[in-house]
Amino acid sequence: MTDELLQAQALRKQFGNNVVLRDVDLSVGRGEVHAIVGENGAGKSTLIKILGGVHRADGGTMKLEGRELILNSPQAALDQGIVVIHQELSLAPDLTTEENIFLGHFPRNALGLLDRRRMRERTRELLDRLSIEIDPTVPVGQLSIAQQQMIEIAKAISVEAKMLVLDEPTAVLDANRVDTLFDLVERLKAQGIGIVFISHHLEEIFRIADRVTVLRDGERTGTSDVSAIDQDWLVSKMIGREFEAHHTQARGMGEVALELEELSSEGAFENVSFSVRAGEIVGLAGLIGAGRTEVAQAIFGVRPHSSGQMKVFGRPTRFSGPGAAKRQGIAYVSEDRKAFGLLPNRPVRENATISNLARFRSLGLLRLDRERAFVREQIEQLDIRLPSMQAEISTLSGGNQQKVLLGRALAGRPRVLIFDEPTRGVDIGAKREIYRFIEELAEDGVAIIVISSEMEEVLRLSDRVLVMRGGRVAAELPRGEATEESVMRAASLD
Ligand SMILES: Nc1ncnc2c1ncn2[C@@H]1O[C@H](COP(=O)(O)OP(=O)(O)OP(=O)(O)O)[C@@H](O)[C@H]1O
Ligand SMILES: [Mg+2]
Known part of the structure; x- marks a missing residue:
């Protein structure tokens, strides 16, 4: 030039x-x-x-x-x-x-x-x-x-x-x-x-x-x-290398883990009904503003719902906050890592475990050895690149920060896991690792909801795709019927 x-x-x-x-x-x-x-x-x-x-x-x-x-x-x-x-x-x-x-x-x-x-x-x-x-x-x-x-x-x-x-x-x-x-x-x-x-x-x-x-x-x-x-x-x-092709394995599905019946939250979404089985991955697609994150927040108890009902493993539940949701085995990985729980100036170790410290306590004491072992396992499993688990999380690259938060969600041993834009800012190699990680969780029987604006991601991961539009579920498409076109049409038609 x-x-x-x-x-x-x-x-x-x-x-x-x-x-x-x-x-x-x-x-x-x-x-x-x-x-x-x-x-x-x-x-x-x-x-x-x-x-x-x-x-x-x-x-x-x-x-x-x-x-x-x-x-x-x-x-x-x-x-x-x-x-x-x-x-x-x-x-x-x-x-x-x-x-x-x-x-x-x-x-x-x-x-x-x-x-x-x-x-x-x-x-x-x-x-x-x-x-x-x-x-x-x-x-x-x-x-x-x-x-x-x-x-x-x-x-x-x-x-x-x-x-x-x-x-x-x-x-x-x-x-x-x-x-x-x-x-x-x-x-x-x-x-x-x-x-x-x-x-x-x-x-x-x-x-x-x-x-x-x-x-x-x-x-x-x-x-x-x-x-x-x-x-x-x-x-x-x-x-410096090529990727191998991916093959999805059929997963066995268990009982209904989470069920929403006509759930509404004023000004955010209306009459949302769907269920997710243990071992199933349900994708929530839609344009920004369709109400997907708001539904996730209601499930997690950080946004009130005005009517409708929610059941966790068949039991009607109403969460007063994230603490209650966590105790019932629900975890949420937010799209907004800055506003939701990332402690920028604290070590990676703390960021990875902060929301579920109870797991690492015994007789009232924090068992640092258990905490470290957990963090080490996450670092390995998600291939997190970092100088040490004592490093401040803000010094990690964006994609690696994201992986720490994904790992954190596992500390509470969740049975229902909601991922909101799980691969935001993550490179294509790491993306594949995260997809495999999500699929393995499903294979272990975790019920999973994936919210994503990336069409390829939703189609690649989901057993079933729910398309939201204007606060409602506009379409429900099983794997065979969910294509880029059918999802896009349902997301944007008026
Ligand atoms: N303030 C800092 N202190 C120490 N190390 C840092 C700091 N900022 C960045 N690094 C390190 O520099 C390296 C490059 O990070 P950088 O954020 O530039 O990556 P990137 O290519 O933008 O990645 P991503 O795609 O994840 O955003 C990483 O190993 C990171 O941990
Ligand atoms: Mg960067």
Whole structure:
């Protein structure tokens, strides 16, 4: 590319003794979408954080439009027109959408006072451009993650950007939102903005990117025009081996473990009825806002239901909270790891066991040996990559944090397990491990509900697919009838 915007050369970064980037080069042209792919922990976010002024590289150089670039803070990057949307969203939950968008650059009137009207108008404009329908005056903490993600993007395009860096933006979006985002990317591209894009969804690379750089264990294993490569090339550069094909085994199913009868929760969902047997995997498909997470929350007792009934192994139950649900053997792995239970500055060990410490107690004492043995088993089973179980969980890569939370769900020996977007931010190799892990749980007789916006995931895992739309179950499709088309049709028809 002749029209270079950014040139990074031989970037190097280490944390303690752990070298996470070794001599990585990256160049981005004006109007180019440059994708970065690699397994969990390969160093993608670290590279992005260097571009965004969050981390200082230990070696190497960066140039923007030919001039040397030294970034001492995220604000410095922003001042240079480099806008980064990080993997972990960073909105202020108590502020409204408009306040979040203009935080740090509030519009002011002639007297230097906050110009609320202009702020509201500009917010409207931005939200319209992104086709986001939300009330800009509610605190963003009350919005879904997908909505928060779109607000981050609105925030990003509210400043004059030369470069937009997106760390796994599509991980929290459904198919429609991905389309909206990609339309926007095309428009920004046409304006000459350089875009760096990270995703574990390889098909997206082929849809949107011009070039791709692959990282493996902190090294750049390849850079190519996307038109010159295929998915196999990417995978082999990422992991250095090919995948074997998958065969699903038929599972035996036991008694009905969980049954919902006409369950309703005001404003969230209505008359939802279904059952899940021991050993069965039921997929909950649907678009964002269809009410899937809300149903899961009601089952887990963190959202009240207004009418209807729920039975666990035949016994009518009404949970007063997650504690009661857990005691009946129900576990829930949330889609929102930040809001739901991840303790960022605590060790992995604690994060893995915190919600079920009773299991590791005897005579009132916490048996550290038992706790460690459990954590070690999870690390092995889920192939969690980490320096030690004492490491703060926030220092693990996103995908590895997710695996710790999956493992945590097992500490309570659940009989009913609800996975809400279980593979968000997880690389394709790890994804397969997680699928196998979920299937093994089902083989052991756990009743499983999988909520996922990824069609392939739902179809691959589920014995039966329930499609939700507008708070209701719109269709129930057995494995043989559930196809991408039938699910999509049921999810979006009105
Ligand atoms: N603040 C930190 N302190 C110590 N180690 C860190 C820190 N941040 C990242 N690491 C380590 O650097 C390595 C690369 O992590 P990074 O987050 O860049 O991976 P990634 O490619 O973005 O992975 P993912 O796909 O899971 O998001 C990992 O081994 C991680 O544990
Ligand atoms: Mg990352």
